[in-house]
Structures are given as structure tokens and as C-alpha cells.
Amino acid sequence: KVVNVVLSGGVGSRLWPLSRKSRPKQYLPIFEGQSLFEKTVVRNSEVCNQVMVVGGVDNYKLSREILKNTGTSDYIELVEAAPRNTAAAIAFAALSLPEDAIMLVTPSDHLIGDQEIYNDSLTQAVNMAKNGFLVTFGLIPSKPETGFGYIEHDGNNVLGFREKPELEQAQAYLDQGNFLWNSGMFCFAAGTYLSELGKYEPEVLKASKLAVENADNGFLPLDLSMKIPSISVDYAVMERSDKIKVVPSSFSWSDMGSFEALFDYYPVGSKERIGENLVLGSDKHVEFVGVEDIVLVETKDAILVLNRSNAQDVKKVYERLEKEN
Numbered sequence: 001k002v003v004n005v006v007l008s009g010g011v012g013s014r015l016w017p018l019s020r021k022s023r024p025k026q027y028l029p030i031f032e033g034q035s036l037f038e039k040t041v042v043r044n045s046e047v048c049n050q051v052m053v054v055g056g057v058d059n060y061k062l063s064r065e066i067l068k069n070t071g072t073s074d075y076i077e078l079v080e081a082a083p084r085n086t087a088a089a090i091a092f093a094a095l096s097l098p099e100d101a102i103m104l105v106t107p108s109d110h111l112i113g114d115q116e117i118y119n120d121s122l123t124q125a126v127n128m129a130k131n132g133f134l135v136t137f138g139l140i141p142s143k144p145e146t147g148f149g150y151i152e153h154d155g156n157n158v159l160g161f162r163e164k165p166e167l168e169q170a171q172a173y174l175d176q177g178n179f180l181w182n183s184g185m186f187c188f189a190a191g192t193y194l195s196e197l198g199k200y201e202p203e204v205l206k207a208s209k210l211a212v213e214n215a216d217n218g219f220l221p222l223d224l225s226m227k228i229p230s231i232s233v234d235y236a237v238m239e240r241s242d243k244i245k246v247v248p249s250s251f252s253w254s255d256m257g258s259f260e261a262l263f264d265y266y267p268v269g270s271k272e273r274i275g276e277n278l279v280l281g282s283d284k285h286v287e288f289v290g291v292e293d294i295v296l297v298e299t300k301d302a303i304l305v306l307n308r309s310n311a312q313d314v315k316k317v318y319e320r321l322e323k324e325n
């Protein structure tokens with residue numbers, strides 16, 4: 001059995017005001033009428049035969065609705081009382097499955113193309129996962145992006161994993177040539193993950209186990225959850241384990257994390273593009289004079305005007321508003 005463990009934790013603060021706590025970005029139906037969450041579930045259903053969603057109390061109903069609409073009958077929900085980061089989120093899933101279940105862990109906010117190539121990468125990963133490895137998917141980097149993990153490799157063998165390097169370091173990796181971007185998707189047997197997590201972050205494993213044992217129908221308890229150290233799977237396990245393998249992959253992939261990525265997604269000629277600018281969410285007539293690289297976003301109660309090169313800074317706006325409210 002191959003289980004698609006879908007992580008649906010983040011709010012997508014860099015896509016404010018499109019994404020809100022009540023409607024995180026992965027549920028926005030802005031990709032030809034589909035959401036990234038829906039696309040994720042459908043894409044993975046070709047290789048996986050069960051879905052397990054690990055998400056928060058604020059969004060499990062949104063996930064459930066989409067799973068119903070896509071006709072996904074075999075699914076399990078795990079609902080976090082509070083986000084405890086990805087090492088724990090994946091542990092919750094692994095602890096709820098048989099040891100030999102193969103997990104394909106995927107974020108729910110990526111856009112991926114080339115289904116045939118994708119399926120082929122997954123099949124290779126599943127085979128390695130059955131042999132006790134923690135498998136990552138590596139993509140050829142196109143710029144020294146500091147928001148990703150980097151995998152130094154020789155074929156399927158991983159020589160090193162480095163999460164979110166500084167810009168200079170990222171550039172050195174690109175120059176060196178044998179580094180791939182970590183896609184943020186992983187494939188392993190539940191038991192392999194738990195034993196590696198126990199080796200490197202025993203506290204995360206112990207506290208996650210206690211939380212899962214006291215869950216009520218998939219709903220994790222808040223008090224026990226708050227005792228779990230917050231660390232990402234990349235820092236907790238991937239940077240440290242010697243059981244990592246990589247499937248060098250060539251499917252098209254983008255992390256739809258910011259308006260810059262959306263800018264690139266909508267081609268010139270699409271109705272969202274007005275000259276060298278992008279308009280999202282507005283049903284008004286919009287004109288731009290003498291400006292380019294502008295993103296204009298309108299929702300019922302907010303307007304954002306942004307220069308695309310400042311796309312990462314939207315997170316700061318979100319955080320300030322969170323504090324004020």
C-alpha cells in the first residue's frame with residue numbers, strides 16, 4: 001500500500017490577502033478553477049491508493065470537501081490542534097500506519113507538471129523506500145534560491161543535504177554542479193522514518209507518540225501537542241540521516257509560495273496579465289500607466305499593490321496584521 005500523506009499546515013502568508021487563516025492558499029481555486037490541494041490529491045492518486053491528510057483545525061473541513069468532490073473514498077484525517085512543524089506532522093502520520101506502509105509525503109501547495117515523468121519518479125522512489133531508505137526528489141536548480149534544501153548527489157546516492165543555505169553558499173552549490181533542489185516531497189516506509197527520527201530527535205518522537213496515543217478520532221490534543229519540539233523534517237532528519245537517497249527528477253515543479261511565482265505562472269496574454277503587470281481577484285477594469293512588475297490583488301476587504309521583486313515581504317505585512325488584530 002502506498003499512502004499519500006498530504007501536509008496542509010501553512011497559511012501561505014506571502015499570498016495575503018488572497019490567502020487567509022480561514023482559507024489558506026492551497027484551497028484557493030485559482031488554477032484553472034482548481035486548487036493546489038485538489039491538484040495534489042489527483043496527481044498522486046495515480047501511484048497512491050490511500051490519502052492521509054495532516055492539517056490544522058482551521059482547515060480540515062476544506063480538505064474534506066475537496067476529497068469528497070474528487071471522489072477520494074479511502075482517506076484518513078489527522079487534525080492538529082496547533083502546528084508543530086513537519087518532523088512532528090510526518091510522525092503523526094507514520095505512527096498511525098503499519099510499519100511497512102510506504103508513505104509518499106507531499107506538500108499541498110506545489111504546482112507540478114509532466115505526469116508521466118512524475119509517476120516514473122514516484123515508482124523509483126517507492127522501490128527504494130521498500131529497501132529501507134528515506135527518498136527525496138531532486139530537481140535541477142535554476143537560481144541560488146535560499147528558501148530550499150540542497151542535495152549533493154552522485155546518481156541516487158546522497159553525499160549531503162543542506163537546508164536553506166545562505167545566498168553565497170547556494171551560489172557555490174550551483175557552481176559546483178552536482179547539487180539538486182529538494183522538492184519537499186519524501187518517500188519512505190513508516191518504520192524507517194520513525195527509527196531515524198528516534199535516532200536524531202528522540203524528544204519529537206516521544207512527544208508525538210504520546211499525542212497520537214491520546215488523539216480523539218484523529219483529533220490531536222492541544223496540551224500534549226504543545227510539548228512537541230517544533231523542527232522541520234529537513235533539519236531533524238534529512239540533514240543528519242545516512243539512509244537518504246535521491247531520485248533526480250525532471251518533472252516541472254514550482255513552489256507556489258509567493259506572488260512572484262504566480263507572476264511567472266500566468267503567461268502574457270492570460271486575463272490576469274495586463275502588460276507587464278498582474279491583477280488577481282479584481283472584477284474591475286484596471287489600467288497601469290508608466291509602471292511595470294506590479295501585482296495588484298483585490299479581495300472583499302483588502303487591496304495589495306506590490307512590486308514583484310518585493311514578493312517575499314508580503315509575509316511581513318501578514319505578520320504585522322496578525323499582531324494588530
Ligand code: GDD
Binds near residue numbers: 107108181
Ligand atoms: N500539517 C502540517 N503541520 N503541515 C505543515 C506544518 C505543520 O506544522 N508546517 C509546515 N507544513 C506543511 C506546509 O503547509 C507545506 O505544505 C509543507 O509542510 C512544507 O512546509 P514549508 O514551510 O512550505 O517548507 P519550506 O517551503 O520552507 O521548505 C521545504 O520545502 C522546500 C520546497 O518547497 C523543505 O523541504 C525544503 O528543503 C524544500 O526545498
Ligand code: MG
Binds near residue numbers: 107184255257
Ligand atoms: Mg514551502
